[in-house]
Amino acid sequence: MSEHEFRKITVNQMGYPVSGEKIAVFTSAEHDFQVIEKNSGTVVFTGKTGVAKLDKASGVTVHTGDFSEVRAAGHYRIEQNDGAVSASFAITDMPYNELQKGLLKAFYYYRCGVELTEDYAGPWKHKACHTAEGIVYGQPELRLDSSGGWHDAGDYGKYAGPGAKAVADLLLAYELYPSAFANAFTLPESDGIVPDILLECKVELDWLFKMQDSDTGGIYHKLTTLSFPGLDVMPEEDTSDLYFSPVSAAATGDFAGVMALSARIYAPLDAAYAAKCLKAALAAWEWLMQHPAEPGFTNPPEITTGEYGDEVDDDEHYWAAAELYRTTGEEKYHQAFQELALRSFPKFSLGWADMGGYGTLAYLLNGEQHADSVLYSSLKEGLLTEAERLSQVSLEDGYLISLKEEDYIWGSNMLVMNNAMLLLAAEHCSGDSRFAVCAQDHLHYLMGRNVLDISYVTGFGDHSVMHPHHRPSVGDAVTDPVPGLVSGGPDRGLHDDYVVEHLQGKPAAQCFADHELSYSTNEVTIYWNSPAVFVVARFNQMS
Ligand code: G3I
Ligand code: 9MR
Ligand code: ZN
Structure with a gap:
């Protein structure tokens, strides 16, 4: 996925427990949003996000939308009228x-x-x-x-x-x-x-x-x-x-x-x-x-x-x-x-x-x-x-x-x-x-x-790390990486050649490359x- 394709609505891609707070983070211009039941396409909740603010570490303007009221177990996604859409996620008793x-x-x-x-x-x-x-x-x-x-x-x-x-x-x-x-x-x-x-x-x-x-x-x-x-x-x-x-x-x-x-x-x-x-x-x-x-x-x-x-x-x-x-x-x-x-x-x-x-x-x-x-x-x-x-x-x-x-x-x-x-x-x-x-x-x-918009755990979430700097994952003939591995994540110090070449000038939280050569991220x-x-x-x- 190139940077232009990052979804503008981000969620925990595993999902949220039935009870408790459920918040998505938006980078879109639009503030109205809908929670959609995935299979039926039914709108189960409509809401408005809060005030937008610049997040310096991430280099984007964000606002949050609260959909804690959705309590029926199921699979959902969030959408906006401008076409923005989130990953699909579950609401269930034991999402993790x-x-x-x-x-x-x-x-x-x-x-x-x-x-x-x-x-x-x-x-x-x-x-x-x-x-x-x-x-x-x-x-x-x-x-x-x-x-x-x-x-x-x-x-x-x-x-x-x-x-x-x-x-x-x-x-x-x-x-x-x-x-x-x-x-x-x-x-x-x-x-x-x-x-x-x-x-x-x-x-x-x-x-x-x-x-x-x-x-x-x-x-x-x-x-x-x-x-x-x-x-x-x-x-x-x-x-x-x-x-x-x-x-x-x-x-x-x-x-x-x-x-x-x-x-x-x-x-x-x-x-x-x-x-x-x-x-x-x-x-x-x-x-x-x-x-x-x-x-x-x-x-x-x-x-x-x-x-x-x-x-x-x-x-x-x-x-x-x-x-x-x-x-x-x-x-x-x-x-x-x-x-x-x-x-x-x-x-x-x-x-x-x-x-x-x-x-x-x-x-x-x-x-x-x-x-x-x-x-x-x-x-x-x-x-x-x-x-x-x-x-x-x-x-x-x-x-x-x-x-x-x-x-x-x-x-x-x-x-x-x-x-x-x-x-x-x-x-x-x-x-x-x-x-x-x-x-x-x-x-x-x-x-x-x-x-x-990435899950940093291999094999979990619909956009998860696919190319970890992990020798068995690189050396085997299997497309998917070994599952369940937590990637290091963004490093603004740009400590390997791959990121030095590709990530100059990025905001701190974007200094990450899902590439096998990037051992520092x-x-x-x-x-x-x-x-x-x-x-x-x-x-x-x-x-
Ligand atoms: O603590 C300083 C902090 O004060 C400073 O502001 C910041 C600025 O860059 O740096 C911090 O130090 C960093 C340190 O990790 C913190 O734990 C260093 O920059 C950074 O280079 C150092 O990275 C370590 C890396 O090895 C290089 O030495 C990682 O923590 C460490 O997890 C990693 O470990 C490697 C093993 O050597 C080999 N096996 C793989 C493993 C994971 O990459
Ligand atoms: O693969 C190595 C990785 O496990 C270490 O964390 C990292 C930092 O010590 O170094 C990696 O090895 C690289 C080496 O430092 C520089 N040449 C390229 C190596 C990666 O294949
Ligand atoms: Zn061994």
């Missing part, structure tokens, strides 16, 4: 059920080290990949089992910190919204007892164990080939040597955090597994104690794959302390947490580099009775203040989300979903449903209510999918 399944199933497609069979992967099947031992960088004679886990993204690297973020989002989604995970999404391991989401997370956790140096407890930062393979190389064809990059403090903090969290979540189902997670977390914590002033990670000279550099590791350490305190109840972790809380780093951020938000959430979710009351209040107030700020920004934004022009960075969709997660955490802690409405607006943006990653699972789960709970 399939979407949630798809977003979760994506992790199965990201699996490494195992064959993806036709039974579970359909046409996107492929042979087992990356089964060889990895070489410990700097110790060529030391080779260790490295198989399993999930590929990080459109490349086949596996990176400990981003993997920990992804698992944390999924486990928190399960912890806060368990009823959303009652239905199995059919994995080879599904047994109808252990929720599929926990089976899938185990895949990554089992790999993360292998990233722990058995001598020191430190965590190797990443496991990759020396450089990225070609874009059409299938996973099983990528047979270059794999290297464990050196241990880093950020990876070790993340590992301690996610393993302590896992110990708690898996305990009711599998005590032995929970104990293994906790033991690994404690060994990583010990490493952190022994290495108080580690420099940030940088790629060794021969290695050019994703760096995930992170200068500040106080936030990962803070998260680890919070989770270990929450899981063990031991005062020494509480003390460490209180001391780390005095340091200056973002306490409400959920990005792969800024993990402080997970520490804050763990401490708050642990309950006031187990907390230092002054610290608890200040963190709770900070969370609510941040949620209030995000809500205010969203109110001013043309597409009702919390990103400002400067926030359209590489992986901006992670920010969209992380901010929605934070809003939902604030809802959880305060009961204030305004925050959930705002979070849902972020989901509407992801699923098509944006200036490009259209790659996919596990940690862009994971916050989307959290957000969708909130709106997919069984009542």
Whole structure:
């Protein structure tokens, strides 16, 4: 679709729940609109949009139309007399059920080290990949089992910190919204007892164990080939040597955090597994104690794959302390947490580099009775203040989300979903449903209510991403991309050659190309999918 064909009426292409707010965003000149029942063509609602305003980030003039009054389940589209028409969408009790399944199933497609069979992967099947031992960088004679886990993204690297973020989002989604995970999404391991989401997370956790140096407890930062393979190389064809990059403090903090969290979540189902997670977390914590002033990670000279550099590791350490305190109840972790809380780093951020938000959430979710009351209040107030700020920004934004022009960075969709997660955490802690409405607006943006009229999730919505920078999707012979993958989204920094050539001068939210060469706007990653699972789960709970 060329830019001239963007529909002037944008909606969440999956649809809207029967109850609750239903808003479409218009860029047309006309203000009258009709909601049409798709099959019969019957007009079920007529309305008028509000005042038009310029949306700087998107570079368009927008107005919104409210059709919340339409409550009959069905399939609809919106039209205007000047010929503008929206995507068709559903109004139903559970509009995001399939979407949630798809977003979760994506992790199965990201699996490494195992064959993806036709039974579970359909046409996107492929042979087992990356089964060889990895070489410990700097110790060529030391080779260790490295198989399993999930590929990080459109490349086949596996990176400990981003993997920990992804698992944390999924486990928190399960912890806060368990009823959303009652239905199995059919994995080879599904047994109808252990929720599929926990089976899938185990895949990554089992790999993360292998990233722990058995001598020191430190965590190797990443496991990759020396450089990225070609874009059409299938996973099983990528047979270059794999290297464990050196241990880093950020990876070790993340590992301690996610393993302590896992110990708690898996305990009711599998005590032995929970104990293994906790033991690994404690060994990583010990490493952190022994290495108080580690420099940030940088790629060794021969290695050019994703760096995930992170200068500040106080936030990962803070998260680890919070989770270990929450899981063990031991005062020494509480003390460490209180001391780390005095340091200056973002306490409400959920990005792969800024993990402080997970520490804050763990401490708050642990309950006031187990907390230092002054610290608890200040963190709770900070969370609510941040949620209030995000809500205010969203109110001013043309597409009702919390990103400002400067926030359209590489992986901006992670920010969209992380901010929605934070809003939902604030809802959880305060009961204030305004925050959930705002979070849902972020989901509407992801699923098509944006200036490009695109669903950023492959396979979901009638105009969804078709050409992600994702090696299996490029390298296989299947037209459709692997489904359920969240694309990075607009990046105004124009960080790859394709967008430099094609998107000069575009407004921030239009700096996106659904092209396989655009790795800075259209790659996919596990940690862009994971916050989307959290957000969708909130709106997919069984009542
Ligand atoms: O934080 C700064 C912000 O302060 C500044 O205003 C803004 C202006 O551009 O930049 C922000 O930093 C950006 C950073 O991501 C934020 O997380 C950098 O510009 C941007 O280059 C950086 O992009 C990262 C990219 O690797 C390049 O390093 C992405 O976050 C990260 O998701 C991506 O990760 C890659 C892996 O390396 C390899 N595997 C695929 C994966 C996804 O593309
Ligand atoms: O494919 C790579 C992608 O997974 C990374 O996120 C990205 C940034 O590190 O790099 C991509 O690889 C490109 C490389 O950086 C430059 N040459 C073209 C490569 C894409 O095929
Ligand atoms: Zn693999």
